[in-house]
Amino acid sequence: MENLTQNTEWAAQLSQTGATMAMNYLPKLVLALVTLVVGLWLIRHFVQLLETRLTRHDPTLGRFVTSLASVLLKVVLLISVASMVGIATTSFIALLGAAGLAVGLALQGSLSNFAGGVLILTFKPFKVGDTIEAQGFLGGVNRIMMLYTVVDTFDKKQVIIPNAQLSNASVVNYSVHPQRRVDLPIRLSYGDSIEQARELILATLAQDERVLQDPAPMIVVGDLCDSWVELKVRFWSNGDVLWPTYWSMQEQIKLAFDGAGLTMPFPQRQLQSPVNKQ
DSSP states (O other), X not given: OHHHHHHHHHHHHHHHHHHHHHXXXXXXXXXXXXXHHHHXXXXXXXXXXHHHHHHTTOHHHHHHHHHHHHHHHHHHHHXXXXXXXXXXXXXXXXXXXHHHHHHHHHTHHHHHHHHHXXXXXXXXXXXXXXXXXXXXXXXXXXXXOSSEEEEEETTSOEEEEEHHHHHSSOOEETTSSSEEEEEEEEEEOTTSOHHXXXXXXXXHHHTOTTEESSSOOEEEEEEEOSSOEEEEEEEEEEGGGHHHHHHHHHXXXXXXXXXXXXXXOOOOOOOOOOOOOO
């Protein structure tokens, strides 16, 4: 009879404790579940809106930023929900910080390239299709990735350049301006007329429609060398035909000089054989 009474008292205490715990934790649990569901819904819609806005300007950067924002917001939401139900999150946050520090030290080089990729995609010093010169390579930009940029040289070599180097060094972009100036040095003999050569070169430039007349071509004496007068021929052309125009103009000016009897001298050196002494 005494054992039955003790069991009844224990059951009553257990029931009272369960009821107390339910009264204390059930509202917190319900509130945490509601917060989790509503938070996930808000995060999903916010990420979709952010992706729609960003991908209009840059699809690569838009996808990256939205993915990163989604992960960070979900981590913050889970930590908040855990603290609402009474779970200590201080140790968990410290663990995440230590893990992040360890990963950062292990991937220091990759993180530098990653930061460089973010800067390139944000500030856009160049884009896919541009012709750039960087790190000793000249070619067209094939792809811009988060860690590396792929450049195809004109002799069809593919160069992969880390974004950290591109974002912290000088980059020459040949595609920003639609028109570019060509500087062409021409040698002229001291015995020939500079004015005649100037008129002949201007006439040759005017015959090629790839040479722009506004700004007008300019021909000046660049240097008085030992064996020739160096003329500086400067004209403007569209960037997409610049190199064919440059090569063509050298040939056309040479042919025009030959037809007019003008000379393009080249360095000469006379060697005198030693005199045999008897």
